[in-house]
Amino acid sequence: MTNIKYGRDTYPLGKDQSVLDCLVERGAPVPFSCRSGVCQTCLMRAVRGVPPEVSQRGLKDSLKVQNYFLACVCHPTEDLEAALPHEVLSSVPATVTALEPLNGEIMHVALECHAPLEYRAGQFINLFRDPTLGRSYSLASVPQQDAHLHLHVRRLPQGKVSGWIHEELRTGQTVEIRGPSGDCFYVPGRPAQEIVLIGTGSGLAPLYGILRDALDRGHSGPIRLFHGSRNRAGLYLTGELRDLAREHSNFDYVPCVSGEEPAPGLAGGRAHEIAFREVADFKDKRLFLCGHPEMVSAAKKRAFLAGAAMKDIYADPFNVNAAP
Amino acid sequence: MTEKKLADWWTESHASLYAKLGGEAAVNAAVDIFYRKVLADPRINRFFEGVDMEKQAAKQKAFLTMAFGGPHNYTGMDMRRGHAHLVQQGLNDSHFDAVMEHLGATMKELNVPDELIAQAAAIAESTRNDVLGR
Numbered sequence: 412m413t414n415i416k417y418g419r420d421t422y423p424l425g426k427d428q429s430v431l432d433c434l435v436e437r438g439a440p441v442p443f444s445c446r447s448g449v450c451q452t453c454l455m456r457a458v459r460g461v462p463p464e465v466s467q468r469g470l471k472d473s474l475k476v477q478n479y480f481l482a483c484v485c486h487p488t489e490d491l492e493a494a495l496p497h498e499v500l501s502s503v504p505a506t507v508t509a510l511e512p513l514n515g516e517i518m519h520v521a522l523e524c525h526a527p528l529e530y531r532a533g534q535f536i537n538l539f540r541d542p543t544l545g546r547s548y549s550l551a552s553v554p555q556q557d558a559h560l561h562l563h564v565r566r567l568p569q570g571k572v573s574g575w576i577h578e579e580l581r582t583g584q585t586v587e588i589r590g591p592s593g594d595c596f597y598v599p600g601r602p603a604q605e606i607v608l609i610g611t612g613s614g615l616a617p618l619y620g621i622l623r624d625a626l627d628r629g630h631s632g633p634i635r636l637f638h639g640s641r642n643r644a645g646l647y648l649t650g651e652l653r654d655l656a657r658e659h660s661n662f663d664y665v666p667c668v669s670g671e672e673p674a675p676g677l678a679g680g681r682a683h684e685i686a687f688r689e690v691a692d693f694k695d696k697r698l699f700l701c702g703h704p705e706m707v708s709a710a711k712k713r714a715f716l717a718g719a720a721m722k723d724i725y726a727d728p729f730n731v732n733a734a735p
Numbered sequence: 736m737t738e739k740k741l742a743d744w745w746t747e748s749h750a751s752l753y754a755k756l757g758g759e760a761a762v763n764a765a766v767d768i769f770y771r772k773v774l775a776d777p778r779i780n781r782f783f784e785g786v787d788m789e790k791q792a793a794k795q796k797a798f799l800t801m802a803f804g805g806p807h808n809y810t811g812m813d814m815r816r817g818h819a820h821l822v823q824q825g826l827n828d829s830h831f832d833a834v835m836e837h838l839g840a841t842m843k844e845l846n847v848p849d850e851l852i853a854q855a856a857a858i859a860e861s862t863r864n865d866v867l868g869r
Contacts (some may be wrong), residue, residue: 442772444797444813445797445800445807445808445809446808447797447800447805447806447807447808449793449796449800449807450760450793450794450796450797451790451793452793468759469763469793469796483770514754708788711788712774712788715767715771715774715788716771716772716774716775720767721766721789721792725817
């Protein structure tokens with residue numbers, strides 16, 4: 412007898428029954444549409460147990476490795492504990508171990524978790540100022556390289572959390588974090604594939620993590636990073652990135668400024684436009700897009716039309732306005 | 736015919752087409768090509784403005800699975816509900832024709848024999864009135 416645990420209840424799975432049918436029959440609020448494993452409406456995640464491979468067909472690699480599955484075509488032979496994608500975050504306290512400005516508006520925040528947090532570079536966590544006020548920040552750290560979590564927090568106008576992080580938060584203080592979430596990260600495999608990373612502002616945070624993760628895992632194909640800001644003062648980690656480019660012949664770093672004449676070593680224009688000028692064909696390339704939501708959405712579409720496969724486009728659009 | 740029976744009939748009578756085309760692998764090969772054509776078409780791409788591209792790609796995959804006669808549980812009612820907001824924005828026969836054109840061109844690009852293209856087109860065509868809310 413196979414059992415499906417969902418929320419506080421455990422349901423025995425009927426013969427030939429899918430996880431979706433089992434849950435819906437008992438009144439569990441799982442959304443669904445096609446019931447054929449294609450529309451991905453009934454996407455769930457196995458918090459315990461391993462979903463059968465068949466139930467992961469068509470999912471992005473980064474979802475597969477996190478045990479996401481399609482409930483309508485999931486016929487497990489072992490017990491599973493299932494959750495909807497937004498239900499799996501757990502809360503952990505973390506102590507601030509470092510706060511250093513990376514430039515005039517972005518703060519590097521290092522956090523030491525009180526319990527081990529399993530994450531992938533490029534995922535994000537929610538950091539809470541108080542139990543009801545939290546914001547999402549991407550992880551720039553790489554689990555196998557960095558002992559603590561690293562965030563790059565850009566100060567938003569009237570930002571209730573970012574302003575507090577910049578002005579009031581102190582080293583040694585403990586905060587509540589929740590996560591990780593997100594599927595914008597490097598998945599080993601196809602090591603010779605070309606990778607293009609495009610980011611604006613603090614969108615560099617996840618890209619910096621993804622880049623170092625890919626290099627660390629021996630990615631051998633070309634990796635190109637286009638990081639953009641309006642002006643030179645908005646760029647950061649330029650020294651570290653240039654060092655990485657010197658150490659790894661397959662990595663190439665292109666800092667871009669769109670609002671002023673570029674100084675030597677910088678490209679003039681918006682990061683994604685420069686990237687599309689230099690990389691004309693996106694066929695068989697893996698693409699990571701992080702930062703301003705308009706840039707992310709425009710670049711996603713353009714890369715797809717330029718031949719990128721939907722499954723090879725990973726994106727993390729940032730909130731750029733202060734939430735009310 | 737009731738909706739449930741309609742779906743069953745569809746699955747049974749078109750399962751062989753799906754198999755002939757290569758099943759899920761054929762759908763996987765077609766989805767990006769088809770969706771790229773749809774997004775690049777100025778006649779219809781305004782209907783896709785501002786939608787989550789990834790979710791939309793999954794819907795395109797579901798559409799192709801149905802058009803290829805593969806397993807699906809869509810009913811006329813789903814089709815109506817799913818497209819009602821687009822009908823309000825002016826979705827009409829000319830837009831439906833454009834999608835049909837891309838379906839045919841995608842299959843041609845994948846070297847599908849004309850006879851099978853015609854069968855898939857007939858399945859997609861049979862949803863026209865539901866999609867357009869008539």
